[in-house]
Amino acid sequence: MMPPISSNDSMISVHVPLPDRAYDILIGRGASDHAGTRIAALAKNGRVALVTDRHVADLHADKVEASLIQAGLSPTRIIVPAGERSKSSATLIEVCEAILAARIERGDIVLALGGGVIGDLSGFAASIVRRGVRVVQMPTTLLAQVDSSVGGKTGINSPHGKNLIGTFHQPSLVIADTALLDTLPLREFRAGYAEVAKYGLLGDAKLFAWCEANWQDILSGGPARDLAVAASCRAKASIVVRDEREDGERALLNLGHTFAHALERFVDYNGERLVHGEAVAIGLVLAAHFSVKLGLCAGQDASRIAGHLAQVGLPTRISDIPGPRPSTAELVDAMKQDKKVSRGNLTFILMRAIGEAFIKRDVDINEVTAFLDEALQER
Numbered sequence: 001m002m003p004p005i006s007s008n009d010s011m012i013s014v015h016v017p018l019p020d021r022a023y024d025i026l027i028g029r030g031a032s033d034h035a036g037t038r039i040a041a042l043a044k045n046g047r048v049a050l051v052t053d054r055h056v057a058d059l060h061a062d063k064v065e066a067s068l069i070q071a072g073l074s075p076t077r078i079i080v081p082a083g084e085r086s087k088s089s090a091t092l093i094e095v096c097e098a099i100l101a102a103r104i105e106r107g108d109i110v111l112a113l114g115g116g117v118i119g120d121l122s123g124f125a126a127s128i129v130r131r132g133v134r135v136v137q138m139p140t141t142l143l144a145q146v147d148s149s150v151g152g153k154t155g156i157n158s159p160h161g162k163n164l165i166g167t168f169h170q171p172s173l174v175i176a177d178t179a180l181l182d183t184l185p186l187r188e189f190r191a192g193y194a195e196v197a198k199y200g201l202l203g204d205a206k207l208f209a210w211c212e213a214n215w216q217d218i219l220s221g222g223p224a225r226d227l228a229v230a231a232s233c234r235a236k237a238s239i240v241v242r243d244e245r246e247d248g249e250r251a252l253l254n255l256g257h258t259f260a261h262a263l264e265r266f267v268d269y270n271g272e273r274l275v276h277g278e279a280v281a282i283g284l285v286l287a288a289h290f291s292v293k294l295g296l297c298a299g300q301d302a303s304r305i306a307g308h309l310a311q312v313g314l315p316t317r318i319s320d321i322p323g324p325r326p327s328t329a330e331l332v333d334a335m336k337q338d339k340k341v342s343r344g345n346l347t348f349i350l351m352r353a354i355g356e357a358f359i360k361r362d363v364d365i366n367e368v369t370a371f372l373d374e375a376l377q378e379r
């Protein structure tokens with residue numbers, strides 16, 4: 001069952017009907033203007049710890065804070081450095097201590113204002129401070145609006161790998177103000193767009209076709225942007241509601257990600273060379289071509305996917321990554337480090353067609369190696 005979508009003035013509301021932990025995602029231009037009243041309804045003691053990063057604090061925190069104060073709330077601002085490095089154990093403990101210093105208790109709220117880094121870090125902190133206080137997600141990147149703020153996965157990175165320490169902690173509310181994306185650098189916006197396209201590719205051919213027709217309006221901030229965020233949240237929510245803890249179907253959300261994570265590991269998570277959504281764009285194209293090579297999917301679908309992502313300005317080939325190229329062995333090794341390996345064989349999300357992804361376990365390493373040998377040949 002798809003979660004219902006309802007519209008109230010220009011805002012779109014998507015309901016995530018998890019048993020005991022249902023919540024709403026409020027989407028639209030100006031959605032953050034409603035932050036104060038919506039959060040005041042949740043925070044009965046009136047205290048809010050507003051966690052954000054330096055960039056977002058300078059751009060958007062004053063306005064959000066004003067809305068909280070106007071609704072009678074007392075916010076305390078907690079600012080961490082921008083970037084993936086803040087998903088560390090040291091920063092986690094600093095944020096937890098700052099939340100405690102702000103006297104946040106069970107009746108109060110942690111508000112995560114920022115991209116996926118802030119959402120993952122603050123969500124994790126909220127889940128362990130006092131054994132769990134509520135978190136409201138206010139995502140400010142496209143990636144966070146369509147992916148990381150919904151679904152309850154929180155966490156930090158370890159020297160052993162990304163996101164290896166964390167919890168499931170569903171938000172009490174998500175407020176996705178699409179106007180906040182106007183200040184996002186184009187490169188970050190496009191990276192988030194790869195995840196929007198992913199939802200079409202994994203389960204909704206009509207959504208992908210709609211993206212092909214409307215991508216310019218999505219990028220420029222027209223009405224299609226709100227609809228794209230809503231369609232993505234609906235797609236993610238419906239999967240999360242059926243499989244909250246990724247025992248099965250939720251793995252479909254990893255379409256393109258086995259390849260993407262290997263590429264990110266190869267560049268050592270150097271965002272100047274490759275940001276996550278760019279790796280996902282290349283990964284989606286590789287997953288499609290791999291599906292073609294295994295005789296599962298028509299070649300024209302793979303070309304159509306590559307064509308659309310390239311048109312949007314995303315990289316689609318391994319050779320699009322600046323700097324030295326990986327070898328097949330380096331990529332296969334990186335894939336083996338990823339958590340989707342069992343007994344030496346790999347799990348991939350593959351496609352029968354656009355909109356028809358499925359989970360394929362026990363993919364033979366030799367098939368992957370032969371495919372990557374070919375993929376690395378192309379310029």
Ligand SMILES: NC(=O)c1ccc[n+]([C@@H]2O[C@H](COP(=O)([O-])OP(=O)(O)OC[C@H]3O[C@@H](n4cnc5c(N)ncnc54)[C@H](O)[C@@H]3O)[C@@H](O)[C@H]2O)c1
Pocket residue numbers: 053054055056059082083084087114115116117118120140141143144147148149150151152153154162163180181182183184185188276
């Ligand atoms: N929990 C999940 O389910 C999930 C899913 C996908 C990704 N993630 C995580 O999300 C993180 C990536 O998130 P991200 O891409 O949002 O990165 P990010 O949070 O680092 O944000 C990217 C950059 O944009 C800046 N920024 C944020 N909002 C802005 C705005 N409105 N205007 C201008 N600049 C702005 C940030 O300061 C940062 O420099 C990764 O750590 C990844 O592991 C989590």
Ligand SMILES: [Zn+2]
Pocket residue numbers: 147195257276280
């Ligand atoms: Zn992703």
